[in-house]
Amino acid sequence: MGARLLYLLLLGLLYEQPRGDRSFTIDDDQNCFKKDGVCFHYISGSIHYFRIPAIYWKDRLMKMYMTGLNAIQIYVPWNFHEPEPGMFNFEGDGALEHFLDLANETGLLVIVRPGPYICSEWDMGGLPAWLLNKKDIVLRSSDPDYLSAVNSWLSVLLPRLRPRLYNNGGNIISVQVENEYGSYHACDYSYMRHLFHTFRLYLGDDVVLFTTDGNTDRELKCGSLQGMHATVDFGPADDAKKAFDLLRRYQPTGPLVNSEYYTGWLDYWGGNHSTASPQMVSHGLQTILEMGANVNMYMFEGGTNFGYWNGADYKEQYKPITTSYDYDAPLTEAGDPTEKLFALRSVISQFLPVPEGPMPPPTPKYDYGVVKLQKVGDITDFLDILCPGGPIVTRYPITFEDAKQYFGFMLYRTRVPWEIPDMTSLSDPFNGVRDRAYITIDGSFTGVLERDHVRMINVTGSAGDWLDILVENMGRINFGSFVNDLKGLVSNLTLGVDILTDWLVYPLNIDGLIAENWPHMHRNHIIMAAQxxxxxxxxxxxxxxxxxxxxxxxxxxxxxxxxxxxxxxxNIGRYWPDRGPQVTLYVPGNILSNREMNNITVLELESAPEILLIFLIDRPIISKNDHGF
Known part of the structure; x- marks a missing residue:
């Protein structure tokens, strides 16, 4: 251990850069940040590079700069960068260092929130699902298995940040340790101290480390730690003075900071589209700035939960988050300036010089018209190519994590054990469907079981019929005490009073196959399987x-x-217009071609229309209540 520690210290020295007069510190006497020795206040906005195609990063950053922001705030999602243990991705839309460099070129300072847990309404709060391969792991705690994985990740991530710290010539002015830890049940100070020392080891003693928590005593008590600057989060409907007075109990001196001033809110499938008026949000910002506080607006642009990256909340029941992370933010999901942005810009101009010149315009939006689709086949027609290694044979159901299939879909197949001429219950007695199960018997679609909502359907069938259950992972819980959210069938199903056994489990590699241009390069499948x-x-x-x-x-x-x-x-994401509120899916122009045919593949899980048409239109519909739907 001693030799490893020495190696890490030498590694840290290697990353040190000549600093000259550059410094970013906290002055407890004047209750302010000091940048290069002068009191400094930041007005920042959150942007998630991992929710925005890299080709658009510069456009979004420039719009934030032209609003008058002098800083941005980012999360770093561990699971996005380490999808498999020891396999790291910092390229393409994961090119974190390129994003930081673009922000620097634009003239924006950066506040980094690297977790390891980030919430962010992102799958499992940014923690990798492969952590759950250890069934008894205690996440966000001093559990040795968890800390071992965290240490490995931070040993890769933090050295990438060190040369970009402001004191080392870069633009990172502060780094958050963990995230809203006071909202988690563990309240494990040993864990927080471990993270604090790890961050210091890799980033040095000069960088400002901070914590963020909600504006309650319990959250600030369990989330703050001596040696790190405590900050608070609250929205425009909250009493700013009351929140900052509470913060002063835990952070008596130094700058006041609201690390998450909410410009809007997230959406859940089946809920209403969340909005916050420009007048209310801008008025709240003015109040904070008049108090001399620093502020980060969450979100300034939300972006999109492409693929399967959306998270979920658990508030009495499971609530998956929509594909759109528009957040009713000052920049829309597609990066367009809104009335709210200009209202905030007007407030900011009273406290900071706003750059002169026009705001960059919205990116072009196109109506490409109607596209006719055709059916390729039922999902069960392609099990041989979607699961080329064949099924896993098991007496009782296994989870996604057991099969090391962390996202998407798995198909569970068994035989109907006896004749069921009359309607008989197929039930989920222990609420073990995680999260939706699409039931087919002898090739006929029978219905859906849904976590917390539909626990039983009635079915008929003959002895020996295939009973197929396609299970969809709708996103892991990202906040609270239940982030260890296993997926698949996590308990037994029953037919009548009998437990179903003897399963064939197919982990489906749908994304991998489509990435190889299936089914468009396999026209024989379309001809053979069309129904x-x-x-x-x-x-x-x-x-x-x-x-x-x-x-x-x-x-x-x-x-x-x-x-x-x-x-x-x-994979542009999930659609569910039947439940809403989101109706359309955002399609970034960078994935389209004007030279070759553009291929669209749809996996419809329940019922397609009689006429198989889809529409590519030039405006979003993120609420079923929008005019024209």
Whole structure:
């Protein structure tokens, strides 16, 4: 251990850069940050690079700069950068250092929140699902298995940040340790101290380390720690003076900081689209700035939960978060300035000089028209290519994590054990469906079991029929005490009073196959498997379209029910207009081609319309209440 510690200390010295007069510190006497020896206040906005295609990063950063912000705040999602243990991705849309450099070129300072837990309404709060391979692991605690994984991750991430610290010539002015830890049940100070010393080891003694917690005694008590600057979060509907007075009990001196001033809120499937008026948000910002406090607006642009990256909350029941993370933020999901942005800019101009010149315009949006799809086949027609290694044979169901299939879909198959001529209950007595199960018997779609909502359906069938249950992971819980959210069938199902056994479990590599241009390069499958007479149950549909220009668009699946969409192999996310509030899916123009045919693949899970049409339109519909839906 001594030799390893010496190695890490030498590594830290290697990353030190000549600092000259650059410094970013806390002055407890004047209750302010000091940048290069002068009192400094930041007005910042949150942006999630991992929710925005890299090609648009510069555009979004420039719009934030032109609003008058002098800083941005980012999370770093561990699971996005280490999808498998020891396999790291810092390229493409994960090019963290490139993003930091772009912010620096734009003139923006950066506040980094690297976790290891980040919440962010992101799958499992940014923690990798592969941690759950250890069944008894205690997340966000001093559990040795958890700390071992955390130490490994931080040994990769933090050295990447060190040369970009402000004191070392970069633009990172402060770094958060963990995230809203006071909202977690553990209240493990040993864990927080371990993280504090680890951050100091890799980042040095000069960087400002801080914590963020909600504005209650319990949250600030369990989330703050001596040696780190405590900050608070609250929204425009809260009493700013009361929140900062409470913060002063735990942070008696130094600058006041609201690390998450809410400009809007997230959306859940089945809820209403959240909004916050420009007047209320701008008035709250003015109040904070008049108190001499520092502020970060969460979010300034939300972006999109592409693929399967959305998280979920558990408040009496499981509540998955929508694909859109628009957040009613000052910049829309597609990066367009809003009335709220200009209202905030007006407030900021009273406290900081706002750059002169026009705000960059919205990116072009296009109506590409109607695309006709055709059915390729039911999902069960392709088990041999979606699961080429064959099924896992098991007496009782296993979880996604058992199969090391962390996202997407798995199919559970067994035989109907006896004749069921009369309607008989297929039930989930222990609420073990995580999160939706699509039931087919002998090829006929029968219904859906849904976590916390639908625990039983009635079925009929014959002895020996295939009973197929396609289970969808709808996103792991990202906040609170239940982030160890296993997926799949986590308990037994019963038919009548009998427990179903003897399963064949197929982990489905749908994304991998589509990335190889399936089914478009395999037209024989379309011809062989086409079944236009049946549009119910989990099935694959495809289509193509041409365009002379490429730009952002929005996919509207009118009268489709629920599923997943890929365009040119890129998973643009989940659709569920039947439940809402989100109706359209954002399609970034960078994934489209104006030279070749654009391929669309749809996995509809329940029921497709009789006429298989989808629409590519030039405006979003993120609320079912929007005019025109």
């Amino acid at each position: 236009p007479e049946s549009h119910t149950g989990p099935a694959v549909y495809t289509g193509t379209f041409k365009t002379a220009v490429t730009g952002d668009t929005f996919l509207k699946l009118f009268k489709w029910t629920k599923g997943q969409v890929w365009i040119n192999g890129f």
